[in-house]
Amino acid sequence: MAQSLSSFIVVTILVFAPTLCFAGKSNGGYLYPQFYGRSCPKAQEIVKSVVAKAVAKDTRMAASLLRLHFHDCFVKGCDASILLVSTGSMLSEKRSNPNRDSVRGFEVIDEIKFALEKECPHTVSCADILALAARDSTSLTGGPSWEVPLGRRDSKGASLSGSNNNIPAPNNTFQTILAKFKLQGLDIVDLVALSGSHTIGNARCTSFRQRLYNQAGNGLADFALDQSYAAQLRTRCPKSGGDQNLFFLDFVTPTKFDNNYFKNLLASKGLLSSDQVLVTKNQQSMELVKKYAENYELFFEQFAKSMIKMGNISPLTALNPTAINSYLPGIEALSGTNFKKWKEQIRIVLEIMDLDYALRESAPTKPNDTSSTEHMALYEK
Numbered sequence: 001m002a003q004s005l006s007s008f009i010v011v012t013i014l015v016f017a018p019t020l021c022f023a024g025k026s027n028g029g030y031l032y033p034q035f036y037g038r039s040c041p042k043a044q045e046i047v048k049s050v051v052a053k054a055v056a057k058d059t060r061m062a063a064s065l066l067r068l069h070f071h072d073c074f075v076k077g078c079d080a081s082i083l084l085v086s087t088g089s090m091l092s093e094k095r096s097n098p099n100r101d102s103v104r105g106f107e108v109i110d111e112i113k114f115a116l117e118k119e120c121p122h123t124v125s126c127a128d129i130l131a132l133a134a135r136d137s138t139s140l141t142g143g144p145s146w147e148v149p150l151g152r153r154d155s156k157g158a159s160l161s162g163s164n165n166n167i168p169a170p171n172n173t174f175q176t177i178l179a180k181f182k183l184q185g186l187d188i189v190d191l192v193a194l195s196g197s198h199t200i201g202n203a204r205c206t207s208f209r210q211r212l213y214n215q216a217g218n219g220l221a222d223f224a225l226d227q228s229y230a231a232q233l234r235t236r237c238p239k240s241g242g243d244q245n246l247f248f249l250d251f252v253t254p255t256k257f258d259n260n261y262f263k264n265l266l267a268s269k270g271l272l273s274s275d276q277v278l279v280t281k282n283q284q285s286m287e288l289v290k291k292y293a294e295n296y297e298l299f300f301e302q303f304a305k306s307m308i309k310m311g312n313i314s315p316l317t318a319l320n321p322t323a324i325n326s327y328l329p330g331i332e333a334l335s336g337t338n339f340k341k342w343k344e345q346i347r348i349v350l351e352i353m354d355l356d357y358a359l360r361e362s363a364p365t366k367p368n369d370t371s372s373t374e375h376m377a378l379y380e381k
């Protein structure tokens with residue numbers, strides 16, 4: 001019984017959900033910006049105020065928070081698995097090669113979570129906090145803003161191997177990087193636009209040293225790197241030692257979210273090899289770099305779209321009562337011209353609620369002569 005109902009509920013949702021949702025569908029999960037509209041109306045305001053405070057104290061924090069969302073989404077989807085610490089049976093993603101001694105911002109996420117638990121306990125997921133903090137970090141540093149589809153749930157498991165294998169490395173080839181994006185359902189346009197995140201933030205000497213001394217195994221610096229820029233970088237990034245020394249990813253406007261990153265690439269002054277290959281190894285990505293270097297609005301527009309797409313990678317969603325209730329704010333208001341559509345949306349929500357109830361409650365016992373009328377009515381239902 002429960003199984004046939006489950007199949008029915010899945011079919012119902014697959015058939016009808018597109019009319020209920022206004023954003024991000026991925027792998028059967030439905031996210032939409034108004035998810036906390038009723039359950040935690042101040043959620044977005046709270047996230048933004050904590051992020052703003054943290055960025056005012058340390059401008060680099062914007063970059064670090066933006067990167068946390070990326071490193072979360074590329075491993076088992078945007079499920080906050082990056083935040084989990086190791087347990088007896090699970091190894092934390094914080095120990096992976098891309099993350100170790102590199103990702104930061106966990107204390108800001110903790111502070112946001114603390115503030116949200118005070119306002120509306122057990123409501124806002126950490127995966128949604130990461131997505132909102134990434135958006136706020138972008139807009140607070142001068143970049144675009146967008147509506148973040150919400151409703152992700154948090155994972156209870158992490159994947160150290162996923163973190164090591166799925167997140168692109170700075171010395172990966174263009175083809176490998178693109179393949180890793182494609183594995184997540186992202187394309188070359190997303191790759192170029194999202195790489196534009198490197199308009200803010202820092203990288204350590206160890207992330208690009210090879211380019212300065214021995215890019216191709218011949219003891220020479222990378223030909224794709226401007227030679228005077230390389231000489232300048234070598235002064236603080238020696239052949240050995242200084243691994244943790246920090247360098248701006250965009251040396252022109254390091255704390256401002258703008259399109260100078262793309263202009264730098266065209267001048268052979270991208271810091272990471274993975275940045276520079278966007279102009280040296282593929283015609284289509286080179287043309288996109290040119291377009292974004294010429295027109296920052298085009299870059300901002302695509303960046304917002306690609307961030308939403310990245311934020312939709314395999315979210316965990318559930319048909320729990322909160323999730324179902326939160327479909328309601330997504331139903332458009334009755335206006336006098338949309339009665340048919342409005343009625344259909346209400347009917348679907350009510351049906352889903354009925355089915356959800358039926359799935360969670362055990363079947364009532366068979367009534368007998370002494371049963372109450374409520375019991376009989378429930379059994380009939």
Ligand code: HEM
Binds near residue numbers: 060063102177
């Ligand atoms: C295309 C493949 C990518 C590669 C190979 C890559 C690699 C890197 C590396 C090596 C660093 C410096 C880490 C360190 O030295 O500690 C870095 C920093 C950063 N990355 Fe990426 N990244 C990529 C794409 C992205 C994407 C898609 C985003 C965001 C959507 C992003 C956001 C950032 C930010 C903001 C920083 C600076 C972080 C900070 O200052 O704390 N990156 N990335």
